[in-house]
Amino acid sequence: MNAAVTTDTKRKPFSEWLKTLTFYELLVGMKATLTHLLNYKPITLQYPHEKRLLPDNYRGMLSLLRYDDGTEKCVGCDLCEAACPSRVIRVVSGEVPGEPTKRYSKEYYMDMTRCLFCGLCVDACPVDALAMTREFEWAVYDKRQLHLNKQQLLAIGDRAFPVREKRLELQHPNVAFFNVAFKHLPQKEN
């Protein structure tokens, strides 16, 4: 387009002048856009009406899981809290009443406004109590709704993972397990 910009002293070949005069570069560009118009293949996905297939390892909303008998998997070990780079998780651990060798999380909070969905907490969990669901539509009007407690996280896990694991000690005779009440040992004196 700018035919007048020639700072170099070398003479342009005639074909270059011809290209400038006939707007050759412009026509090449316009041919490209017209080709796209004629071979109209939109890559748009009409999002709320049609949704793309998520990959298998998609890292969406976090959730807490249960065993198939309905007990929580979480043993309150705080490893997820230690692993979290954004300090999303806060665990208040405690003993199971009446079973002094067994621990659980009394309270479990996640501040999802800070979560960056790295999945380090899921990797850190020794009992696979944490999992990432494929939910991603978590837009809310009040960001306090993204401060989730244990009940909410368990509910997410319940609706995202309907098939649950057996308790560890029942899975296989050779599986290693811990944090299980040993009923045959004498109780700790309180």
Add this chain to the structure above:
Amino acid sequence: MEIGLRLAVSLAQIAAVMGVVMLTVMVLTLAERKVLGWMQDRMGPMEVGPYGVLQPIADGLKLFFKEDIIPAGANRFLFTLAPILALVPAMIGFAVIPFGPSMTIELFGMQVKPFVISDINIGILYILAFASIGAYGIILGGWSSNSKYSLLGGLRSAAQVISYELNVGLAIVGVILLSGSLSLVKITEAQAGGFWNWFVIAMPFPQIFAFVVYVISSVAETNRVPFDLPEAESELVAGFFTEYSGMRFAFFFIAEYANMILVSCVAAALFLGGWNAPYPGTILGHLGLDALAWIENVVWFAAKVYFFLFLFFWLRATLPRLRYDQLMRFGWKVMLPIALGNIVLTAIAAYFFPR
């Protein structure tokens, strides 16, 4: 009685033309987004109505019910005046555009030309004059907003419109030399009888250079991509109408599209034979349906205008914005000499080979 009747007929004609223009503006706002989307492998608006066809209505309703904000530091009078000053000249130019054959019909005992509101003998001059006034709307809108982005947009627009209006004026001189008239109806009639008589390729001197200069300059004059410096959204937010909202913004918006239609109509009438079909006469006329031949003519005119409007979208989808100094250099150092040389050559050709 006679004057009242004539007024009523004229007003009806004006209302019809305004209706068609506003309808075309509505269609254009949708068509632009759709064509741009298709060229960029997108879909354009799809939500309102089937395939988004009701989007212009939704946009219009939104703009109509939006709050009308006047900035605290703005000059209220000029801020209010500017959108009107931009819209009215854009609309008023359609008064001399011939949309169909120049025939007269007998209506209530009066001679009425149905396809042109007013066939004045300085038609093209009239359009150029009012196009210049339209620049005032942009400049005043930019200045009165009391905002740096608006002011910069207005200044750019002033420089750009003045530079390129010159080229538009010089580019059409060749056509006027060949046709010997300033009336758009006479210019169009001079191109009757097939596409080889259209001024863009007509002997004795084809106006192809003038045509190219006119098209480029008209794109610049309507502030469209790649000459959209007055409203460069990546540099100036929205340029001269940054501070405008609601209906005032809509006025600027409609003015831009009306200007596009106007320059397309002028280009079609001056260079591409206006309402004339690219073959002698009309098919309906050859079939003996002379009373219906005007339909064919109007369709040809609309087809030419829509081709130019499509060209505007096409350029917008293809080209990046020019830098400001490139814009000025291109206007003054490239377009202006070509237009002047075209006038000289056309004058020589018209002198030795009078039509």
